[in-house]
Structure formats: structure tokens, C-alpha cells
Amino acid sequence: MKRPQAQVAVLQAADAQEDRRIDEVAEDADLKPEAATRAAFELEADGLVTVAEETLEHYDLTEEGDRYVRESLPEQDLYAAALDAGADEEPVQMGQVIGVSGLEGGAVDIALSNYARKGYGEIDSGEITADPDIDAGADPEMRALEAVADGRVEDADADALDQLERRGLLELSEETVRSVCLTDDGVTALMEGVEAAETVDQLTPELLTSGEWEDVAFTEYNVEADAEDVTHGKEHILRQTANRVKNTLVGMGFQEMEGPHVDAQFWINDCLFMPQDHPARTHWDQFALSQPDEIQELPEDLVERVRSAHKNGVGPDGEGYHSPWEEDVARGLDLRGHTTSLSMRYLSGHEIGELEPPKRFFSVEKVYRNDTLDPTHLLEFFQIEGWVMAEDLSVRDLMGTFTEFYEQFGITDLEFKPHYNPYTEPSFELFGTHPETGEVVEVGNSGIFRDEVLDPLGVDCDVMAWGLSLERLLMLMYGFEDIRDVHGTLCDLELLRETEVMR
Ligand code: PHE
16 A cells, blocks of 8 residues: 555554553654544544544643742741741731832832731731731742642642632643554554655646646645644734724715824824923923924914914913913924824814815824833833814713724723813713723823814814824723833744734
8 A cells, every 4th residue: 555655654653452652652653643634534534543633731830939939938938027027926917028028129018918818817097916826938839839839730729729820820721642553454454564655745847837736745734633733924913903993984974184203292282282391291291303403394374373272371261371482492303292283283274275074083093191111101102182163062072982993893882981171172081991801991082172272273163172092992901001011122932922902
């Protein structure tokens, strides 16, 4: 009998008396495990071997688990410090115990919550007690960690293993192990003799032109065989979601705005009735350009109207800021801290001409802020900017638009909170609930533009507007907790590879 080379090798390495693991067979047969698995399935289809499958669970220590197993669990340190401080006799000030425990930062919270959970003692109004009957040295979770570290997972307590996994100290992975065994037919075939036949696994132009394809034996496809993971390039989930947001807004009747990342403070701040001495206009908040340091062109008529709005206000009861307003400051160039600069450019009529209501515009673009880095802040993020220009708009229209927009992304529990912006009145912030932590997260800011903004721009109907964070929307959709998981060098590659963005 003629068989492809890999099948011959697997037949010869398999045994009729006992199951042999495919990885061992592969090694004896000098094949890659995937190739041996494929051959085994082909042989199984012809009744020459049986393939048995078993799922093995396997625990690995995480980095944190590894650290604790070499030192101790934070709650054990806390217990030792509490005993030292006499907390087994009477309650002791928590600060004092923590001080001697050597625990710092996040470890303090970890120690406190596990201490309480395990009943090592009580923590109440800033004081701690220690139960004298506890043997913290024999902590079952520590025992289980040690068992995993020593490769004796069978000695570990199942509840402790579960708990450790929940604490992120262990990771459970599953592995499918397959083994093969020769059938009677397999044994017979071997005795009668099997020879390696050459098979072709790729149809080439040469095979086609020479006509050889008619005579060769092709390798069969097995779509169930294990294959190597191929991590290919793909569009970033932020970009995919940005495109989905754009499609959604276009579907809601919006047109897209475009404009510069570096812009004059005039468009970024002054048109928005932000006084020139506003704290958000300092280098603490925004990035200024030194080269070039000012915009070439500003519409002079608009500059005059904006100056007058700042100095004297708008309308019969209007009050300006009465503070200095310098065109030089307005000409200064910054990385835009919001894309509301684009809204100003479009609403002013200077971008694509005068606009008649009703109109709806949006952008999904990057903005830059001198924020302190933390899990929800970066120096740059994507803002979903938008506005609707129409007669007689109210806060209800804004809320309805957001409800409709976020529903398309599966977010149906929006909350609204009154807010202050120099350029909108009324204003409110939007919040959603994080699917993993249950925390309420700010997702955007919005309002109805004031007359002091619209009058100089020459707009005499209502305009409601907003700036939403694309990254926060992503967090609510996919449940990650740190913006740095999707941006920058600390990003979570697995998340980026495996998250599927619905279209
Ligand atoms: N510019 C605001 C921000 O960045 C968002 C906003 C835009 C609010 C338009 C109201 C109106 O937070």
C-alpha cells in the first residue's frame, strides 16, 4: 500500500497495545506536531488508527503569584505586623500596623481585603484586630501556590486554586492532548507493508503547464487539524471602531468635518468664548508650537466680532469679560485640545461657505492634552465631535441623539449630569457603566452653544454640540480598563488581536 510519507511515519511510530501521545509520535516520526496530527486524522478516516482526545488543565503562576510564592502573601505580612503590634490583645491603629508591615501602594489594599476575607482579624473605623488562633503560616492559598510552583498541583486545595485564579495569581490554561493507537487494520497494513508515496500539497504553475498535475497524488485537506496560530497584521480596533462610528453618524444624517491638528488659539479657544486668561489656556493644559508660532490668516471681520463678544458681550444684556483680549494671543498655534475648533471653522462659514439650518456635522479625530497619565488619560485621544444646527433645539434633543447613537453600540444605560462649559449653556456630561468594574465612567461632554459663540459666527438659530471620547466608548464596549491597553507601547496585544469589532 502507498501512503503519504507523514502517514507512513505515524503508522510506524504508533503502537497497537497502548495509546501514544501525538507529540511523542511526532518526535519519533520526525514530524512537526501539526503534521503528525493531520496524518493521524487521515489514518483514522481510513480506519488504520484511532485518535483519542483529552483536555488537560494546567496552572501557571502569574508574575505576581511568583513574587508572593518567593516572599509571602501581603495579608500574611499584615497579620505578622498586626501580631507584632499587639492586635491580638486589643485593636491597634491601622496606620501603625501598615507602617511596620512594609506594605506599600496597591499591596496595602490587597492585604486589607484578603485579611478581612480570610478572617485573620477585623478592620473597623481605622483600627485592626488579629485573631490569635490563626496560623497564617499555614495559609491554604499559600500552600496551593507553593504546590503549583513545585509542580504538585494535585496536592493543592481546589477552592484555594479557584481563589488564586480569581486573585490573578494563577492562570488556568487548557490544552487538548491527542493520542493514537493502531487498529487491527493498521497492524495488518503494516505487516503487508506500506510505502511512502510522494504527495503534492501545492498546485504550481509548473504542474499545470507540464500537465503533470494529472498524475500526481494531492495531499488531502483536513480542516479540523490543529494549525499554527498566525498573527497577521490587521486594522487597529480603535480605527475599526472609529470607522463604525463614522458610518453610524453618516447613517444618522451627519456630514464629516476635516481640519488641522495644529490650529490657532482663535479657533480652539477664542471663538468658544474662552477668556484669554482662562486656566485651561496655559501650557499646563495645552501644547503650544514654537515654530511656526502663529497662524498666517484669520478672517478679520470675525476676529473683530469675537473681540467684541469677549470685551462687551453680546445682546442688550450681554456682559463681556472686561479682561484684555489680544489678537496676538489668538494667533498663537497649539495642538488642538478638542475638535470643537473644527466646529468653529465650519459654523463660521469660512470652511465650506455659509450654512443654512438644518445641518449636522461630525468628526472622529485626534486631540491633544497635557494630562497626567493614568488608566483613563493619555496625552492624546480620539474625540467624536458633532453638532446639529436647527431652529428650537433643547436638551431633550441632545439626550435623544445620544441615546440613539450609543444604542447602536449596545450602550443603553447612559446617565447625564449638569456641567459647566464657557461656551455652552445648558451643558451636561454623559456617563456610562463599565461592564467589568461596574464603575460609572465619563464618556463625553455636551451642550447648546451660547449666543456669545453663535452671534459672532453669524449663526442665528440653535446649535447643540458635543465631544465624546472614542476610547471610553471602546472601554464600555469591550470591557478593558486601561486606555494604555489600546494605545502606545504598553498595549495589550492579545486584546488588539482578538477583539472583533462588529461592523
Ligand atoms: N469641547 C468639549 C470637550 O472637549 C466637548 C464639547 C463640544 C462640549 C461642544 C460642548 C460642546 O470636552
